[in-house]
Amino acid sequence: MKLSMRAKWRPLGFAALALLTALVIWIAARNARNATLDVPAARASEELTLASEGMPEYEITAAFDPSASTLSCTQTVKWTNDTGELLDKIVLRAYANAFASDETSPAASFELYDLCYGKAGFNPGGIDITSVMLNGAPADWSYADDARTIMYITAPPQTPGVSIRLSLEYTITIPQCAYRFGFSDGIYAIGNAFPILAIFRDGEWREDKYGEYGDPFVHECANWRVALTLPRGWQAAATGARTYGDPLIFEARAARDFALVISNRFSTARATVGGTSVTAYAASSGQARALVQAGARALEIYNEAFGEYPWPTYDLAAVSLPFGGMEYPCLSMISPQTDSIQLGRAVAHETAHQWFYSLAGSDAVEEPWLDESLCSFAALLYINKAEGSASLETYLSTVIEPSFQLTIPRGITIGSPLWAFAGWGEYRVLLYERGCGMLWGLSEAIGEQKLLEALRLYIDNASFGFASRQDFLYAIYQATGSDWEGYLIDYLDTYIEGSW
Numbered sequence: 001m002k003l004s005m006r007a008k009w010r011p012l013g014f015a016a017l018a019l020l021t022a023l024v025i026w027i028a029a030r031n032a033r034n035a036t037l038d039v040p041a042a043r044a045s046e047e048l049t050l051a052s053e054g055m056p057e058y059e060i061t062a063a064f065d066p067s068a069s070t071l072s073c074t075q076t077v078k079w080t081n082d083t084g085e086l087l088d089k090i091v092l093r094a095y096a097n098a099f100a101s102d103e104t105s106p107a108a109s110f111e112l113y114d115l116c117y118g119k120a121g122f123n124p125g126g127i128d129i130t131s132v133m134l135n136g137a138p139a140d141w142s143y144a145d146d147a148r149t150i151m152y153i154t155a156p157p158q159t160p161g162v163s164i165r166l167s168l169e170y171t172i173t174i175p176q177c178a179y180r181f182g183f184s185d186g187i188y189a190i191g192n193a194f195p196i197l198a199i200f201r202d203g204e205w206r207e208d209k210y211g212e213y214g215d216p217f218v219h220e221c222a223n224w225r226v227a228l229t230l231p232r233g234w235q236a237a238a239t240g241a242r243t244y245g246d247p248l249i250f251e252a253r254a255a256r257d258f259a260l261v262i263s264n265r266f267s268t269a270r271a272t273v274g275g276t277s278v279t280a281y282a283a284s285s286g287q288a289r290a291l292v293q294a295g296a297r298a299l300e301i302y303n304e305a306f307g308e309y310p311w312p313t314y315d316l317a318a319v320s321l322p323f324g325g326m327e328y329p330c331l332s333m334i335s336p337q338t339d340s341i342q343l344g345r346a347v348a349h350e351t352a353h354q355w356f357y358s359l360a361g362s363d364a365v366e367e368p369w370l371d372e373s374l375c376s377f378a379a380l381l382y383i384n385k386a387e388g389s390a391s392l393e394t395y396l397s398t399v400i401e402p403s404f405q406l407t408i409p410r411g412i413t414i415g416s417p418l419w420a421f422a423g424w425g426e427y428r429v430l431l432y433e434r435g436c437g438m439l440w441g442l443s444e445a446i447g448e449q450k451l452l453e454a455l456r457l458y459i460d461n462a463s464f465g466f467a468s469r470q471d472f473l474y475a476i477y478q479a480t481g482s483d484w485e486g487y488l489i490d491y492l493d494t495y496i497e498g499s500w
């Protein structure tokens with residue numbers, strides 16, 4: 001009886017085994033397909049390939065240790081002296097060191113301290129550089145500032161056109177801090193942490209201070225290849241297209257910087273916009289979905305308004321920040337929020353930086369309005385299309401118009417350089433709100449289509465390079481045939497008295 005029962009069930013057993021085998025094969029095939037879908041590296045556009053020729057090359061290996069909050073790294077930088085000048089030193093920026101002390105940390109300002117460090121109080125981070133080699137030989141080097149963010153590497157006279165190779169070994173310590181460089185709630189944000197060439201402009205290396213507000217980072221586009229080793233179960237959002245494996249490989253052509261966000265708590269959500277794979281990383285699947293929806297919508301709107309996004313990937317990562325978000329090439333860090341309207345607007349602003357900062361570079365220290373006000377204007381296009389015209393009207397009448405009535409310290413204008421502002425409050429009102437109003441007014445005066453035509457020309461003229469106020473003015477002239485310098489002077493250089 002028992003035997004016969006077994007005999008009776010045997011065919012079913014075989015069928016179940018066959019089904020199980022088929023399931024295993026199907027899952028393996030599906031994973032293989034996913035792996036292929038997840039590797040858009042090979043699709044770097046012809047535009048990117050052409051633009052990236054001759055750019056500096058960064059190659060990094062990084063091993064992440066969550067128990068120590070460190071990244072152990074090796075790095076090579078290949079650079080050709082394209083300054084046209086004879087140089088006796090090369091300057092790298094080691095921004096991470098600003099976080100070593102509460103005297104120099106940009107997150108330790110009066111306005112931000114509690115938001116960033118919270119009840120636990122100050123926690124140091126930084127970068128410990130143990131080896132610097134120049135063309136294969138140990139190099140003389142030193143820090144040039146108290147915050148140890150400026151590295152002078154002494155070099156034999158570097159004639160124009162000569163190429164050098166720097167090799168570094170270092171450990172980055174990530175501080176406990178809700179900031180663009182720091183960890184909070186199990187999410188590690190690693191922004192402006194890898195050593196990067198300072199920019200050489202107007203006959204000298206720029207040595208801008210890593211201050212407490214704005215984004216004082218002005219860098220040339222470069223080609224990056226980063227091999228990242230993560231413990232099992234950890235994931236990374238990053239600049240650049242990835243190839244799965246151990247290590248994970250990220251490659252980014254023509255990118256001004258490289259940033260990472262690492263966590264073992266990420267849910268992900270994906271979308272495709274044109275030739276770009278959009279991926280969101282967040283602590284919950286709901287947050288990831290909200291991020292990817294807003295990011296994909298913003299990319300669609302800006303692709304149409306400003307021209308196609310040229311990179312194969314765009315990542316969004318939820319990171320606790322004391323501000324709405326932070327832009328990096330092919331990656332936005334977005335502060336999580338439950339209000340979907342506010343989240344969408346933060347994503348819209350940061351995504352616009354992929355055109356105004358990442359693609360068309362500008363001087364975020366001397367002319368911060370040029371990327372910030374243009375991104376806030378771009379967000380109006382998003383509000384209009386994603387939320388509707390009534391929402392745009394409300395935003396203009398409740399946020400933008402009142403900003404012109406606030407009292408601002410005498411002498412501060414939309415066109416002021418970064419160091420003229422006293423803090424985040426002024427910076428936001430002038431650049432995000434009044435600057436946006438200035439561009440809205442221009443759009444009303446010349447017509448939205450003409451302004452968008454001008455912005456496409458502005459981006460085309462400065463793609464992978466830098467634009468200035470004069471370039472912006474010239475693009476308006478190209479689009480309209482008329483000179484709008486007087487209008488810009490009225491807003492950028494003229495003190496506007498508030499009435500409140």
Ligand SMILES: [Zn+2]
Pocket residue numbers: 349350353371372375
């Ligand atoms: Zn911005």
